[in-house]
Amino acid sequence: MAAIAGTGTGAEPATPLARRWVKLSGHHLGKGQILHSPSGAWHCGRGGGVMAAAVGMAALCRRLTAALRLSGARPGPTAAGLPGLTLNPLHKNLVKVEPVHQLKFLHTSLSRRGLEEFFDDPKNWGEKTVKSGDAWNIKQLRAKSSEDLHKLWYVLLKEKNMLLTLEQESKRQLKPMPSPERLEKVEKSMKNIDLVVKEREIALRLLQTGHEKPVPGEWRHDFLGRTYWYTYKEWPIPWYLNKKHKKRRFYYLRHVNHFIRLRLEKFLRRKARKQNLERTRRKVLERKFPHLAAKSQSQQ
């Protein structure tokens, strides 16, 4: 299967650990919305595949529809005969997966099954509001395995595409878009998934190599005296042959010290002003509500 065949190219040292780690956390699958994947389908949270590296997403779709056929389709979102991968991405709304044998919910014709996923359930067309659950929290996502996060990412991506399509069409038809808050929820969930995956990658990298960042770098000065983290980039030629790069100055001259001091003063002044403001606000509150003063004193 494509998923197994294409393990990440440059990641040979990483995969054994990744696989082991992912398998351990593999069994608690979602709160019912991500169907129990057929075992062994996804060895690692990552796989090969070109740009849209959904690692044989077609294969995944097929396997999930197979799972659906086996374990019975879910009522509700799949009712209108939408393709197998209609996992409701916003989870609170969801019904638990019950082994109901309702095969009529499966859309078996191959005609426009893929492109239908750019649009919502046909029942929701023309509605004023569409109900949706809450966005995914970071804490909830940390409890999921990498396979689940990977699948959830694509589910959310498709949902986002669908919502963007709806938004554009509503602008075209000069009608209000039903429930635009879904877009924000989806974007927040995707950002949270990204954060969780980054955390896990950093942890793995620290364990394996001892480095936190994926790309090495160093602290450098710029010609204005500021200090910043310079990440090394890949170049086809060395820096001493790069005329434009040689014009960049990674040092500053003596006359810049005056401006560094001014900048420092400005920063300190801002910080002091913010602290004073906070203190005065707290004093005002304590004067109005004396119980707060008593509580802060007891805390101290």
Next chain:
Amino acid sequence: YPLFQLGGPQLRIFRPNFFMLAVRPGVPQPEDTVQFRVSMEMTKVDIKNYLEKIYDVPVAAVRTRIQYGANNKRNHKNQRVKKPDYKVAYVQLGQGQTFQFPNLFPEKEQDTETRAFDDFKDKYMEREKQRQKGDLRRGGVPDWFGL
């Protein structure tokens, strides 16, 4: 993204963040052509792989163009406001499939609540217009005059 040089490994992106939305074509397109707005960094090959792998749609050909968003509208400060640029992709489906952009806002029958509200709204607007016109018994003169 890492630099690519001849003989190097294929770039693989896990969890791509590229959006793609289907749009209704402004100019009538042939039956098998679907029009998308895609993110600016996507290439024709990218779009083909995206649709084939994530949406399981057979793609025969992709053509792209970048639509320039105009910069000649002005805001209340007389600053120019730019409409964002976007990339349009015309995707021709394979295996003889066809696609018609659906009507996402069909007329739905209103329930009693909305109907009652609409009636109330119409009656209110009528009353306002009548007040503007003035009393017919006094010859259409507005209420400003007289007692």
